[in-house]
Amino acid sequence: MRQESRFRPLKIGDILIIIFFLFFIFFLPKKQGEKVIISVDKTINFVYPLNQNKEIIVNGKIGPAKVEIRDGKVRILNSPCPLKICENKGWISKKGDFIICVPNRVIIKIEGRKYDAITE
Amino acid sequence: MQSLNKIAYLSVFTAVSISLFVVESLFPTPIPGVRLGLANIFILLALIFLGLKEAIFIGLLKSIVGSLILARLFTPSFIFSISGTLVSTFIMWIIIKSHLPFSLLGISIVGAETHVITQLFLAVFIFLPGVSFFYIAPIYILSSLITGSLVGALTYLIFSKIKGRYNFCLF
Numbered sequence: 001m002r003q004e005s006r007f008r009p010l011k012i013g014d015i016l017i018i019i020f021f022l023f024f025i026f027f028l029p030k031k032q033g034e035k036v037i038i039s040v041d042k043t044i045n046f047v048y049p050l051n052q053n054k055e056i057i058v059n060g061k062i063g064p065a066k067v068e069i070r071d072g073k074v075r076i077l078n079s080p081c082p083l084k085i086c087e088n089k090g091w092i093s094k095k096g097d098f099i100i101c102v103p104n105r106v107i108i109k110i111e112g113r114k115y116d117a118i119t120e
Numbered sequence: 121m122q123s124l125n126k127i128a129y130l131s132v133f134t135a136v137s138i139s140l141f142v143v144e145s146l147f148p149t150p151i152p153g154v155r156l157g158l159a160n161i162f163i164l165l166a167l168i169f170l171g172l173k174e175a176i177f178i179g180l181l182k183s184i185v186g187s188l189i190l191a192r193l194f195t196p197s198f199i200f201s202i203s204g205t206l207v208s209t210f211i212m213w214i215i216i217k218s219h220l221p222f223s224l225l226g227i228s229i230v231g232a233e234t235h236v237i238t239q240l241f242l243a244v245f246i247f248l249p250g251v252s253f254f255y256i257a258p259i260y261i262l263s264s265l266i267t268g269s270l271v272g273a274l275t276y277l278i279f280s281k282i283k284g285r286y287n288f289c290l291f
Binding site: 009010011012013014017018021022024025094095096097 | 220221222223224225226229230233254255256258261262265269273276
């Protein structure tokens with residue numbers, strides 16, 4: 001009677017919207033980062049460009065940690081913390097990615113070209 | 121008689137959506153902030169049977185009373201909840217009014233996605249300025265796709281039960 005066809009369980013628009021969001025998830029732009037920000041105990045210590053190979057010693061709360069930047073990727077090479085979670089995270093390279101070492105209070109974060117409120 | 125019927129449905133929808141909101145907030149979830157959004161069933165039903173004003177009324181009351189019961193009134197999670205609900209209700213109403221080929225499932229998915237995207241924008245630009253939007257978005261969009269289609273299917277079931285007994289309909 002009253003436009004019953006509108007209430008079929010599935011219509012063409014539903015399938016299109018599901019496909020649209022699935023595409024949106026898989027092809028969401030994950031930008032390559034530009035800068036590495038290494039901070040100890042919430043204060044910014046170092047900003048490095050991602051495209052130069054480098055090894056850095058960061059003096060954390062419980063000891064020195066070695067950070068390696070190579071081929072646009074960053075990792076913690078070794079750290080004095082007991083569980084080594086930060087070492088097991090491995091390489092990071094995308095904007096917004098981060099490695100956090102809680103016992104050593106070291107945070108390594110990758111930023112894009114633009115700085116945000118925290119880094120200013 | 122018509123308005124009495126309407127008041128009865130409005131109060132039942134409000135009561136059920138508040139209780140669903142409170143109960144499902146108590147369950148732990150694997151990703152912080154992800155819930156089923158069962159209260160959205162009754163907001164969607166209110167949009168269809170009662171209209172936009174009543175649906176927004178249910179959404180506001182759901183967020184305020186639910187947060188009051190859970191002791192989180194005026195905290196960030198309350199602001200997330202109320203803004204997401206308002207935006208998603210309005211977008212769902214626009215989709216119902218426009219004659220796009222969406223069934224209840226699609227309307228519910230769009231509602232869930234706008235809800236979660238509103239909250240992500242709030243989170244990224246106001247509450248947690250430092251988190252990259254594109255880094256956290258895929259998890260939340262995927263989970264709201266799943267919960268949105270579940271809620272849409274449930275809404276369709278309830279809708280087909282109520283349809284015969286209630287003769288005012290927006291469509």
